[in-house]
Amino acid sequence: MVPAPARPDFAAIRAEFDLPEGFPPEVLGEAARAASRPPSQGRLDATDLALVTIDPPGSKDLDQAVGVARDGDGFRVHYAIADLGAVVEPGGALDTEVRRRGQTYYLPDGSVPLHPPVLSEDAASLLPDGPRAAVLWTIGLDAAGEVTDVDVRRAVVRSSARLDYAGVQADVDSGGPLHPAIAALPELGRLRRALAVARGAIELELPEQEVLPDGAGGWTVRVRARLDVESWNAEISLLTGMAAGAVMLRGGVGLLRTLPAPDAGALASFARTAAGLGFRTEPTVHAVAALLAGLPRDDAPALALRRAATTLLRGAGYTAFDVAGGVAAPDDPGHGGIGAPYAHVTAPLRRLVDRFGTEVCLALAAGEELPGWLRTALPVLPELMAASDSTAAKVDRACVDRTEAALLAGRIGEEFRVIVLRPSEADGAAGEVYLADPPVLARCDGPLEAGVTTTVRLVEADPATGRIAFSAAGA
The missing domain is CATH 2.40.50.140 (Nucleic acid-binding proteins)
Incomplete structure (x- = not known):
C-alpha cells in the first residue's frame, strides 16, 4: 500500500509564529515610489565589470553579483551588493516595517519577505535585465589569497547572467569553460577555504535538511548536498564580511556578528569525545578545525563528532560599538566559526542588519561622519536581530519537524x-x-x-x- 502524501500544515506555522501576511498600504506606496526612482547621481559607473549572480534556481531576491579574476600573481574580487540604503528612507514607513520583521522567513510553500517584492524581487534585486544601484566592494588579494587592499563605494552595475549552483558545478565537473566573470572562482575559493582552516574556522557541515514537493501533491524531506561551488561562493561572502569587520574596527564604530572562541574546557571535552569515536586531535582550535575539515561526510562516527562539535559554537550574537560615543569595541571581536572579526553586509534584501552595516562601511571608507539616524540605530539592532534570528530558526525547525512527523506518522x-x-x-x-x-x-x-x-x-x-x-x- 502506497502511503498518503505528507501534507504538513505550514499555515499553522505562520499563525503560530505570528508571521506577517502582507505589507501595509503606506509601506507598499513608499516602496513603489522608491522603485521608480533612477539610481542617484555621483555613483561610480561600473557597468563594464563582468559580474554574475549565483543562487538557487528560481531565486529573484538577488543580493550579490560577483566577479573574480586573476590580477597578476593574485586576484581581484568585485562583489556588488544590492543597495537598500538608497531605497529605504530612515524613519519612514518602510524602515519601520522592516525593523519589525528583521529578516525574510523562508517556508516551503513561500517566503515572508523582509521588503515588498517590488523592491526585493525587482527594482533593488541584482537581476540581469539592466543597470542596478549597488554597493561595490573591490578586494585585492595576493597569490596566497590574503587580502592586500579593500575599497567600498556606491556604484551602478550590470549583472550579465543569472546562474545557479548546479549549472556552474556541472561546468566545473565537466572541465568546460566557466563564465568569464567567475573563471578564477574555483582557484580562489579553494585558497580561501584552506586559509579558513588555518585560521581555526570551525565548520560543522552536518546534514542540511530541506523540505521539498514530493511530486505527488505532498512534501518530503531531503538532505541538500552542498556543492563545491556553493562553498567557494560562500568564501567570497565571508571575505567581504571580514573586510567589513576590519573597516569597522579600524574606524571605531560598527556592528559585528560575534561568537566566542571555544574555551580550553570545551576543547578538551571535544578531544576526549573525538578519541572515544576513534579520532585523534589536540585540544586546540586549529587542530579541531583541521580535523573537522577532513572528516568524511556520511560515516557514522564522523557524523557523531560533527554533532559533538556544536558545543564549540555557542553564544552567537551581534555586538554594537561606538568608541567616540563611549562604547568600546569588544575585547574579543572575533567569530569562532569564521576565525576572524566579521560583519553582516552581503544580504540586505533578506536581513535587516546588513543595510546598517553597509552604511557604516560606506561612511568610514569615505572619511565621513556617520549620520545621526545610523548611530542611533546601532545599539538597537542587536536585540532586533536576536529576536528575528530566533524566530527564523524556530520556523525552519518547525517546517522540517512537522514534515518529518507527517512522513513517519503511519509507521x-x-x-x-x-x-x-x-x-x-x-x-x-x-x-x-x-x-x-x-x-x-x-x-x-x-x-x-x-x-x-x-x-x-x-x-x-x-x-x-x-x-x-x-x-x-x-x-
Missing part, C-alpha cells in the same frame, strides 16, 4: 537503522539519532552509544507538533 512501531549522534545521558536524558531515509533527526530513549549504527523503534510521530521519538530496540 509507529516499525524498526529503523539509525546513526547515534548523541548518547543517552546518565541522568536519563534522551539521546539523538539520525535516520537517513527519510532524513530525520530525533530524540531516542534507552541506552545508546554515540557514533554507532543501531536499530531503534518509532514510538511517536505527531504531524501537528512535529514531535518524533524513537526508543532503542529492546529498551
Whole structure:
C-alpha cells in the first residue's frame, strides 16, 4: 500500500509564529515610489565589470553579483551588493516595517519577505535585465589569497547572467569553460577555504535538511548536498564580511556578528569525545578545525563528532560599538566559526542588519561622519536581530519537524537503522539519532552509544507538533 502524501500544515506555522501576511498600504506606496526612482547621481559607473549572480534556481531576491579574476600573481574580487540604503528612507514607513520583521522567513510553500517584492524581487534585486544601484566592494588579494587592499563605494552595475549552483558545478565537473566573470572562482575559493582552516574556522557541515514537493501533491524531506561551488561562493561572502569587520574596527564604530572562541574546557571535552569515536586531535582550535575539515561526510562516527562539535559554537550574537560615543569595541571581536572579526553586509534584501552595516562601511571608507539616524540605530539592532534570528530558526525547525512527523506518522512501531549522534545521558536524558531515509533527526530513549549504527523503534510521530521519538530496540 502506497502511503498518503505528507501534507504538513505550514499555515499553522505562520499563525503560530505570528508571521506577517502582507505589507501595509503606506509601506507598499513608499516602496513603489522608491522603485521608480533612477539610481542617484555621483555613483561610480561600473557597468563594464563582468559580474554574475549565483543562487538557487528560481531565486529573484538577488543580493550579490560577483566577479573574480586573476590580477597578476593574485586576484581581484568585485562583489556588488544590492543597495537598500538608497531605497529605504530612515524613519519612514518602510524602515519601520522592516525593523519589525528583521529578516525574510523562508517556508516551503513561500517566503515572508523582509521588503515588498517590488523592491526585493525587482527594482533593488541584482537581476540581469539592466543597470542596478549597488554597493561595490573591490578586494585585492595576493597569490596566497590574503587580502592586500579593500575599497567600498556606491556604484551602478550590470549583472550579465543569472546562474545557479548546479549549472556552474556541472561546468566545473565537466572541465568546460566557466563564465568569464567567475573563471578564477574555483582557484580562489579553494585558497580561501584552506586559509579558513588555518585560521581555526570551525565548520560543522552536518546534514542540511530541506523540505521539498514530493511530486505527488505532498512534501518530503531531503538532505541538500552542498556543492563545491556553493562553498567557494560562500568564501567570497565571508571575505567581504571580514573586510567589513576590519573597516569597522579600524574606524571605531560598527556592528559585528560575534561568537566566542571555544574555551580550553570545551576543547578538551571535544578531544576526549573525538578519541572515544576513534579520532585523534589536540585540544586546540586549529587542530579541531583541521580535523573537522577532513572528516568524511556520511560515516557514522564522523557524523557523531560533527554533532559533538556544536558545543564549540555557542553564544552567537551581534555586538554594537561606538568608541567616540563611549562604547568600546569588544575585547574579543572575533567569530569562532569564521576565525576572524566579521560583519553582516552581503544580504540586505533578506536581513535587516546588513543595510546598517553597509552604511557604516560606506561612511568610514569615505572619511565621513556617520549620520545621526545610523548611530542611533546601532545599539538597537542587536536585540532586533536576536529576536528575528530566533524566530527564523524556530520556523525552519518547525517546517522540517512537522514534515518529518507527517512522513513517519503511519509507521509507529516499525524498526529503523539509525546513526547515534548523541548518547543517552546518565541522568536519563534522551539521546539523538539520525535516520537517513527519510532524513530525520530525533530524540531516542534507552541506552545508546554515540557514533554507532543501531536499530531503534518509532514510538511517536505527531504531524501537528512535529514531535518524533524513537526508543532503542529492546529498551
